[in-house]
Amino acid sequence: MTAGNDVDAQSLPAFQQYQLAFTAHIRNPGQNKLPSKVPASRMKVYTEIVFNNLQSSVSACFPVASKVLGKRAWTRLVRDFFIHYQSATPIFRQIPEEFLKYLSMAPSLPPYLYSLAHYEWIELAISVADIQDATADPAGDLLEGKPVLAASLALLSYDYPVQLISPRFRPDAPLPQPVNLLVFRASDDNVRFIELNALTARLISLLKDGELSGSISGRQALESIATEMGQGDTQSIIQFGHAILIDLKAQGVILGTVIPG
């Protein structure tokens, strides 16, 4: 993409040609000349302020990814984002999501970086999602009743141990099995992460799908897991699963059960 060089640029009013030259220079001062007769010292104020503000907005959401990459590489990455990407949102808290979209197609990044950035972004997304918890019976029977999950919640599966990555630990290969993480907004509005085993992840996934299609009971969810596993001992799966449901309730992932009516 080349900035400000549209073929029909000449047909634009003079003030818009000037504006496009102005913004093209701000985005990529190394490549695009500043508009003619504009003092370089004054123009520099814009090239610095605009980029620094953007970089702060992006970096605030990605404290680990920026440290893992290192200051110089991170700054270059944000600059590439600014040069190559047309951010489409007027809403400031969505800037990190735009950056994430850019990362998904950015060349030559460490293979784990997108997963790590996604893991950092999801905390923000879950904390401010515009969705409210449904009412639930906190004393309901989690096995026979239909469990209600925290409304702002996401089940995640990453090929890298994103929760462990730091400047001292940069994974050089994907995990043999993906890591399952649950992130949710608790009733106190704080965001929590829980690492899940495969069975619990499947259970939450079934309950979540069930909520969309009219709810299923804890027992129904566990019975279908037993069927999926092709295991004869449904009873022990239900027993084991019941304990998981009680634990998820204690952690605030499950709020209670659907109130009939």
Place this chain on the structure above:
Amino acid sequence: MAQLSDSRYAAIKGAGLGLKRELIPQVQAEFGKPIIANIDFLEIAPENWIGIGGRPAKQLAWFTERFPVACHGLSLSLGGPDPLNEDFLHQVKQFLDLHKIPLYTEHLSYCTDFRDGVGGYLYDLLPIPFTEEAVHYVVQRIRRTQDILERRIAVENASFYVAAPISEMDELTFIRAVLEEADCDLHLDINNIYVNSINFGFDAHQFLRGIPGERIVYSHVAGHYQEAPDMIIDTHGEDVIDPVWALVVEAYQLFGAFPTLLERDINIPPLSELMREVDMITAYQAPYLIHDESLIRKKVALR
């Protein structure tokens, strides 16, 4: 002396404070106490709050239930080369209606570009060249905004650092032309007049006298960073300086004591320190508020 407070925005009067995240717990803790008695209204940027849930949504509801709130937008890009973001404007309208916010203002600037037929946000306020064509272009976008929002908006005079060599008129002529042709209101930023007067070497008081006072809905004061004798960066990160207060006083003399709000965006001191400046606004307004009984009562109570 002009009208005291615009009846269209009766709730927006007196002295105000820009509501930054850092200030939320402090204002909540001091609510109802004398120290913040002079905060008559608050201002938020809709871009920080539209479509938000969770804790910040509850905070916003707390404030809109207790204070009159004005919305001061940052992302509309009234002067931008890309198409006006009408989806966003519909979101703004919903937001204003939901929170019963009477007033929405925006900057006379742009924050987007247009590359390969796609608009993109740069998230900063950039100066529109002051040309005849730009006047008509901006006017048509302000009108469209007012149509979608089903209300008048006010536009704010922006601060800037580069004068476009292609400009055909001065800033004041540009502002006046836009206001008249669009028939919209003015959100007067008094600090920006001062900043631009230093950055471009004109007389701020003379500029002020040319402002169409009858269009002012409210004003801003703020501090800034003086980088060089002829260069100010509009940081909103310092205390308001005396020459800016002098402009505030002259503006009240010229146009009456319109509502005025303190902006502080970085280096935010404790609320008690910020209140000293909010209290100064109240004090400067006092001599020009003889007709507004509710504000007079407040003043008496403070004595």
